[in-house]
Amino acid sequence: MKNVLKLNEISGVVNEIFDMHGYNLSKDCKEPVAVLLRSYDMHGYDMPESVLCVGRAGAGVNNIPVSEYAEKGVVVFNTPGANANAVKELVICALLLCGRKITDGIKWAQTLAGKGDEVPKLVESGKKAFAGGEILGKTLGVVGLGAIGRLVANAAVELGMKVIGYDPYISIDAAWNLNHNVQKETDLNALLAKSDFVTLHIPYLPSTKGMINAQTLGKMKDGASLINCARGELAVNADVTAVLKSGKLNRYVTDFPCEELLGVDNVITIPHLGASTEEAEDNCARMAAREIVDFVENGNITNSVNFPNCSSSRTGKMRIAVFHKNVKNVISSVSDLIAKENINISSFNSQSGGAMAYALLDLDDEISAATVEKIRKLDNIVRVRVIK
Numbered sequence: 001m002k003n004v005l006k007l008n009e010i011s012g013v014v015n016e017i018f019d020m021h022g023y024n025l026s027k028d029c030k031e032p033v034a035v036l037l038r039s040y041d042m043h044g045y046d047m048p049e050s051v052l053c054v055g056r057a058g059a060g061v062n063n064i065p066v067s068e069y070a071e072k073g074v075v076v077f078n079t080p081g082a083n084a085n086a087v088k089e090l091v092i093c094a095l096l097l098c099g100r101k102i103t104d105g106i107k108w109a110q111t112l113a114g115k116g117d118e119v120p121k122l123v124e125s126g127k128k129a130f131a132g133g134e135i136l137g138k139t140l141g142v143v144g145l146g147a148i149g150r151l152v153a154n155a156a157v158e159l160g161m162k163v164i165g166y167d168p169y170i171s172i173d174a175a176w177n178l179n180h181n182v183q184k185e186t187d188l189n190a191l192l193a194k195s196d197f198v199t200l201h202i203p204y205l206p207s208t209k210g211m212i213n214a215q216t217l218g219k220m221k222d223g224a225s226l227i228n229c230a231r232g233e234l235a236v237n238a239d240v241t242a243v244l245k246s247g248k249l250n251r252y253v254t255d256f257p258c259e260e261l262l263g264v265d266n267v268i269t270i271p272h273l274g275a276s277t278e279e280a281e282d283n284c285a286r287m288a289a290r291e292i293v294d295f296v297e298n299g300n301i302t303n304s305v306n307f308p309n310c311s312s313s314r315t316g317k318m319r320i321a322v323f324h325k326n327v328k329n330v331i332s333s334v335s336d337l338i339a340k341e342n343i344n345i346s347s348f349n350s351q352s353g354g355a356m357a358y359a360l361l362d363l364d365d366e367i368s369a370a371t372v373e374k375i376r377k378l379d380n381i382v383r384v385r386v387i388k
C-alpha cells in the first residue's frame, strides 16, 4: 500500500483512481510517496523525505516552492485545462449578459417587490427599458486559443456566431481541436476592429499586462463589448471605464471585480466564478491523481511545472528514471555505467527544459545496486529512481 498525503480537502472522485492502484489517501499518513493539495501554502513546509511528487489540483502553483523542490528531484504537477469547460460556460453566459440587459432587468424586477397583483402589469410596461440584441450572426473575437479560448471559439461557432481567433503562439494540439469555421487573424488590432464581442483568454505576463488600454480599446468597433475571464491585470481599468462612459464600449464583463469597477454603469462584475463548479474541482482532482499514479508507478511526467514532460510505455525488465541538471554529458556518463554491466537499454527517452532534465531508461536486465549508486554519485545528478 502506498500512501498519499492530502494537505487540503480533495474531491472524493480521486478515491476510485487511488483505490484501483492500491494507494491510501489520508490527511495523516506515514512515509507518503506523494502530496496532493489545492491551496495549502507549502512555503516553509517540512516535506517528508519519502515524497516523490506533489500534485496541485488546479493551475496556479504560487503556493508551492517549485524550484526548491526541483533541486531535490521532487516533481510538481498541476492540472492545466481541467477547469476549461467551467470557464467556457461562464464566458457564454457573459456573452449573453453583454447582448441583453439581463442584469439590469433582474435588479429592476426586484424593485417591484410589494406591488402585489400589479407586478405582471408593471413588468410588461417596464420591460422595454431592458431590450437587447442577440448574439446569432454577430462576430466574436477570441484572443488566446489555449485550453479555454478554443472551447469558447468552438462553442460560439455552434451558437451561430462568426468567430475570429488571434493567438500567435497557438499550440499544435489547440489548432487541431479548433473548429474549421474559426477564422485566423494575425493582427490583434484587426480582430478588435471587426468584432462585436471580444473575449480574452491569454495568460497574465509582463508582456500582456495592460494589453487592453486606451490605444487598443480605441481600435475596437463602436458599440462592441469586452469580456475578461482571464485576469484582471490584462486591462487598464481606468481606460475601460473611460471608453464605457464615452459610449464606444457597450459593456465590460469581468470575472475580476475591484473597487474602481464596482457600481460603474455597464460594467458587470462576476465574483471570480470562472472555475467555481463541482465538475471543475472533480476534473482537477482526477487529473492530479492520475499524474501522481503514472509518475510513481512508471516515472512518466505529464504537466509538471518544474521538470520537462517525459512519458513512454514500459519495455524491458526495469526502468530507471534519472533527474539531472540540464548540462552536457550526464546521460552519456549514465549509459557508460550501464554498458559496463553489459545491459542493453531497450528504450530511452530524455527531455530537458529550463534548468532541469529528465530521462527514462528501460533496461533488458536488472541493474546492480552498486551501479545505481555510482549513477547517483555522478556530477549533476539530482535523483535516481529505480522502478520495477
Ligand SMILES: NC(=O)c1ccc[n+]([C@@H]2O[C@H](COP(=O)([O-])OP(=O)(O)OC[C@H]3O[C@@H](n4cnc5c(N)ncnc54)[C@H](O)[C@@H]3O)[C@@H](O)[C@H]2O)c1
Binding pocket: 059, 080, 081, 083, 084, 087, 143, 144, 145, 146, 147, 148, 149, 166, 167, 168, 169, 170, 171, 174, 201, 202, 203, 204, 208, 229, 230, 231, 255, 272, 273, 274, 275, 276
Ligand atoms: N476566471 C477564472 O476563474 C479562470 C480559470 C482558469 C483560467 N483562467 C485564466 O484564463 C486564461 C487562459 O487560461 P488557459 O487555461 O486557456 O491557458 P492556456 O495556457 O491553455 O492558453 C493561453 C493561450 O494564450 C496564448 N497567448 C499567450 N500570449 C498571447 C498573446 N500575447 N496574444 C494572444 N495569445 C496569446 C497562448 O499561445 C495560449 O494558446 C489565463 O489567464 C488563466 O489565468 C481564469
